[in-house]
Amino acid sequence: MLFKMAKARKAGVFFLAAAILAAPVGVAGCKKKRVLGNTLRVALRQKVRTIDPAHGGDYYSNVEVARAYEGLLRYNYLKRPYEIEPALAESMPEISKDGRVYTFRIKKGVRFQNDGCFPNAIGRELAASDFVYSFNRLLDPKEASENKWLFDGKVKEVKAVDAQTLTIRLTRPNAVFLHLLTMPGASVVAREAVETYGKDFAYHPVGTGAFQLDRFSPNQIVWIKNPSFRVERFPADVSGAGEDAGKPIPFAEKVIDDVIVEDQPAWLNFMQGNHDYLMKLPKDNVAAVWGADHKPTKELRDRRIDLLAAPAADFTYVAFNMEDPAVGGAKNRYLRQAMSLAYDEAPTIEKFYLGLAARAEFLVPPGIPGYDPSFKNPFRAYDLTKARAILERNGHPEGRGIPEITYETLSDSTQRQIAEYFQRSMAQLGVKIKISVATWPELLSRIRKKQPQMFGISWLYDYPDAENGYQLLYGRNESPGPNEANYKNARYDALYEKAAPMKDGPERRKLFAKMRELAVEDVPWIFGLHRMETRLTHHWTRNYKIHAFEHNVEKYLRVDVAWRDAEGGLAGR
């Protein structure tokens, strides 16, 4: 690969030299000299189905939606743990005492992008009634919106009190409602645009956002800076804001999104400087950037490519089926505790993630409000002696008399190897494990029917609220719901029902801590690890910070244009 790349670079130099030589002669007259200017170039790893907020359910559609559209709220780009801040709302909403009515003030002077659907093609000012229209559009059965779930069953009524005031009435108090409002699906659209463009609205976005669509084709989407975008500033009151703190955003005049589905072309394009950052580091290329010494490789350092890593809002775990007679229930608690103690995560982190993961003590990952770095799960520390002692105390010295347990997992190579590692770990305890692998739909359908005895799985947070993790052990969420371990503990459930609708704060965290104690003691799961998200950025790409929930990071990115041009970032294109 190195060899090939060097060759490609040489070819690039040759081409450049030829172009320079040919230019005065006029041969290149038809081929305009390419000046990239202040353009961001990004690789999207899936085709974009739509740029309509009502229909973009998948990640990359949402990325495109967020370029053009905004909602009431968003997450602060830099703050961790993630923090909600107003976007089109002037401030955070007033919430009524019973937690059912949210009152928003809309920012003044926000205009829709200039577009032919408005009189004189000049964007109209945003009003509260636009939100009423947009939210009702999601709920309209005729629209068959993929994002209906955001409000369906949760919102009773959306009302514009006046041009600047919006009230949302909920069916019942909902602690995570504000998180739902940050999602691209809850963006505001203009009725004129929807009605003018009809079906074509999917590829003709008219929003209030930082970028305006210039060109849409299945393989490339080009955005230009929205000329009528209001003054927005880069976050300033946060540490790590850097030299751009308080400067108007967006920095880029243009964003070019190339759709590149395959891993290797995306990787090679990035390495040649055709893209300013690489979103998803192909697994097979990890070794090329991340050495066994847990440092970026020399090649990476020489080329001044930064490897960013941040904890993903997820955790992996091995779930016991709590309804299974061999491993579930209170009578087998000792067995689950012993198995948890006998499972050492450290070699997995090393072998399968090259150190790009951290041991999970509990279900709240770093970055999520309520994450407690000081918490140590007593059954998560690797202690084989203690584990053996537990089995012996319960009449199973060296695991004698414990029936073979089937462990189910996905059939891809890594998951199978992790399962083999689990099997070997349990063999130290004398517990026999049989591995059974399946495809994802197959495994999921077995889990839904409560069939597996135990299985390896992971959870990615939908929004940064610890409740999204705690609900996984809530009794009434049992399979086919998200409580796939079918864990039932009346005290845990009572605490959950109390804590779930509450706002994040000390009181709620106290309840969560009690629930944690119960769940840790019962061991419905053996906790695995928190994975790391990785990104590669060229040194000319500034302000990149891994954000698990922000879709339009391009708004905040700045390219050091002079530097990029000097470095031959022009290659290709």
Place this chain on the structure above:
Amino acid sequence: MNGEEQEILLKEEASFAPKSLWLDAWRRMRRDRLAVASLVVIALYTLLALAAKLGFIATPWDAEVGTAYAAPSLASLKTIFGTDIFGRSVLHKVIHGTRIAMSVGLVTSLIAIPIGVTLGALAGYFGGLVDEAIVWFYTTLSSIPSIMLLVAFTYVLGKGIFSVYIALGVTGWIGLARLIRGEFIKHKHREYVIAAESIGAGHVKRIFRHILPNVSHIVIINFSLQFQTAIKSEVILSYLGLGVQGQPSWGVMIDDSKLELARGVWWQLSAATLAMFFVVLAFNIFGDALRDALDPKLKKG
């Protein structure tokens, strides 16, 4: 000695010591060095598989013999092909992979051949409705892409080596059935069959006592080809995660190496593919040599 004399001599030899088809074939094959070498390779694999099965060598296969991903070294036999992610000996895994592969080859052939022979013989011998029914059946079966059929079988029967035997066995007989059917159509009106009929031999006797021995060389050739097809299919199934579970297999080893290659671990892939390469090659060469030796049309050559 010119060619003519040689031929006469050979004829004389033949007339003095009459040889059966099999002895004759064996004599002709012995002269083919490559075929003999292939036979030796196959015998070696069989011995290795048997020894591993009986626990004489490479036990236990999943013991740690060194550090993870140790490169091949001559320090000890166990690490001659290096170690895998858990520090297990790749040599031991290859040997146990051999055991799995050979058993799959053998068992599936033992399932496929009786089915293929019986159905092919019935179709060819009786013709008419029987023929149409059987031909319809196997054409339909063969029109389903075989890998899809195998996947479907393992889903129905559950995963594991037993399903692999069954799946490969009940899908692998079609080629043989076709050949046998053709031969039976050719043979059933030959004089020796009519003669047998005229002295009162029934259908069963005519099929199994008279015609079958005359087409049995096809079965033998097919056996050696079926064997290596089954080995390849087992590797593919295991690679896809549908084959053997919790046991070493060349397919699983190749699957592992997908991840290892990026970090420069090439030995597991090499060991598994070479092991497979040699046995498949040996079976192919041997199968060809068998055909040359057994086909009466090539006898002059």
